[in-house]
Amino acid sequence: MIEILGKTQVDFVAWRRIAFIVSSILCLLGVVSIIQIGRGAANLGIDFAGGTSVQLKFSRPVDLGQVRTLLAENGLKDSEPQQFAGGDRIMVRSKRAESGQVGMAQRVQDIFSKGLPDNPFVVEGTNEVGPAIGKDLQRAALWAIGISLLGIIAYIAWRFEFKFGVAAAIATLHDVLAVLGLFMILNREITLLIVTALLTLAGYSLTDTVVVFDRIRENLQGRRKESLGEVINISINEVLSRTIVTSLTVLLVLLALFLLGGEVLHDFSLALIAGVCIGTYSSWFVASPIVYEWRTWERAKVQASAKAKAKG
Numbered sequence: 001m002i003e004i005l006g007k008t009q010v011d012f013v014a015w016r017r018i019a020f021i022v023s024s025i026l027c028l029l030g031v032v033s034i035i036q037i038g039r040g041a042a043n044l045g046i047d048f049a050g051g052t053s054v055q056l057k058f059s060r061p062v063d064l065g066q067v068r069t070l071l072a073e074n075g076l077k078d079s080e081p082q083q084f085a086g087g088d089r090i091m092v093r094s095k096r097a098e099s100g101q102v103g104m105a106q107r108v109q110d111i112f113s114k115g116l117p118d119n120p121f122v123v124e125g126t127n128e129v130g131p132a133i134g135k136d137l138q139r140a141a142l143w144a145i146g147i148s149l150l151g152i153i154a155y156i157a158w159r160f161e162f163k164f165g166v167a168a169a170i171a172t173l174h175d176v177l178a179v180l181g182l183f184m185i186l187n188r189e190i191t192l193l194i195v196t197a198l199l200t201l202a203g204y205s206l207t208d209t210v211v212v213f214d215r216i217r218e219n220l221q222g223r224r225k226e227s228l229g230e231v232i233n234i235s236i237n238e239v240l241s242r243t244i245v246t247s248l249t250v251l252l253v254l255l256a257l258f259l260l261g262g263e264v265l266h267d268f269s270l271a272l273i274a275g276v277c278i279g280t281y282s283s284w285f286v287a288s289p290i291v292y293e294w295r296t297w298e299r300a301k302v303q304a305s306a307k308a309k310a311k312g
Contacts, residue, residue, distance in 0.1 A: 030177020061087030
């Protein structure tokens, strides 16, 4: 097959401290985002905050800009209209705090009946989520992410060793927190679809990390004369081309979804685009350096203990 990068000699271990500072900032943003979500101060979708969605099918395609204008003129400027393929179906989503939710479904129907009298429609469905259900969904989402991280630790610990499992889990949590922090900065809405993207990202990040760890394990057995830092650098450089090609291939698909997938998939694909980039970075500069620091600390501890016994 075509070799993209050729033989590289990037010193990833030497960049670990700068990477740890960058990653700490990303994780801090993610933690702030989680705190904001817990306080209800984040930009939560109706899945978590509670609200109403109404789906309408018109006789003819409608202009989404005109729909937004009608909603804004009638006191629903913060509602979110989404248009489906074909242009004749519209879903209007409104959070509980934004409209009071008093007769929300009927209110939307009245707006379009008066604003678009020459384009009749039928209501295909309404969905209401109360605040109590929203809180339950928040807890369920946190449980799903927590259980997935425990599963990662168990799998990597079984396949490699415990410290590799912890490093992989930290890297995966880092990726999830970084994407949450990015969404907070961009004021993007947090919905169940974004939680789905985060869980998908966790699986992708784990796969990428396992590839690197697999090569490190092989080289630790075959390159016993080299230092741990050299082995890690050699291992990452050996799979660097494969990782970049894989990430670029996935990004091409996600960019197509982002640009052509419509409003419904916009935030979902954005979360995955950011996640793939951050996940690739974390497998190089977070997961492997954590293993390096941990093993170096263990070795220094053993050497210090040996010296203490020798002096005693």
